[in-house]
Amino acid sequence: xxxxxxxxxxxxxxxxxxxxxxxxxxxxxxxxxxxxxxxxxxxxxxxxxxxxxxxxxxxxxxxxxxxxxxxxxxxxxxxxxxxxxxxxxxxxxxxxxxxxxxxxxxxxxxxxxxxxxxxxxxxxxxxxxxxxxxxxxxxxxxxxxxxxxxxxxxxxxxxxxxxxxxxxxxxxxxxxx
Numbered sequence: 236x237x238x239x240x241x242x243x244x245x246x247x248x249x250x251x252x253x254x255x256x257x258x259x260x261x262x263x264x265x266x267x268x269x270x271x272x273x274x275x276x277x278x279x280x281x282x283x284x285x286x287x288x289x290x291x292x293x294x295x296x297x298x299x300x301x302x303x304x305x306x307x308x309x310x311x312x313x314x315x316x317x318x319x320x321x322x323x324x325x326x327x328x329x330x331x332x333x334x335x336x337x338x339x340x341x342x343x344x345x346x347x348x349x350x351x352x353x354x355x356x357x358x359x360x361x362x363x364x365x366x367x368x369x370x371x372x373x374x375x376x377x378x379x380x381x382x383x384x385x386x387x388x389x390x391x392x393x394x395x396x397x398x399x400x401x402x403x404x405x406x407x408x409x410x411x412x
Contacts, residue, residue: 245307254308254311258271258275258311258312261275268339269355272305272346272353273348273354273355275308276337279292279304280351291304299318302336303318303368305318306368309339315339317366317367318337318368319338319363319366320333320334320335320363321362322362322384323358323362324361324386328386329385331384332384333364336357
C-alpha cells in the first residue's frame with residue numbers, strides 16, 4: 236500500500252506546460268516507467284540541456300533541484316514521485332554532505348533513481364533522512380549560518396547483540412541464533 240504524503244505541484248502554469256512537453260519527449264524514448272524516469276533524468280542532467288530544461292532549472296543545477304524538479308514533472312503527469320535526502324553511511328566524519336535521489340512509485344513499490352547517473356538504483360550505503368521538497372532546516376525569524384552533519388561508524392554484530400540479550404532473558408534466543 237502507498238504511504239500517504241503530500242503530492243503538491245508547485246510549478247506555475249507555464250512550467251507545468253513545459254513539464255508536460257518534457258514528459259512526452261521522455262515517454263517517446265522509453266519502454267516502461269523505469270526507463271521513462273531514467274530518460275527524464277538524463278535530459279535534466281545533460282550538459283546539453285534543452286531550452287525548456289534551462290528555463291525550469293534556472294541557475295540552480297544542484298542534485299537537490301534536479302530531483303525536486305523531476306518529481307514535479309512526474310507529478311504533473313500523474314506519477315507519484317518524491318525527492319529523497321540522506322547521507323552516505325560509507326563515509327564518516329564531520330560535515331558530511333547530504334545526498335539527494337529520486338523515488339518513484341512504480342507498480343507496487345518505490346524505486347530509487349540516482350540523480351547523478353539516472354540509473355534506477357542508489358548505493359546500498361545511502362540512508363534516507365527525509366523525503367520531500369522541504370529543506371533540512373527551516374528557521375523563521377532568524378538566519379542559519381551553517382549546518383553540519385556528522386557520521387560515526389559503530390559496528391555491532393547481530394550475534395553479539397543476541398548473546399548479550401540471552402544473558403538477561405534466558406537461553407531461548409541463544410539456542411536459535
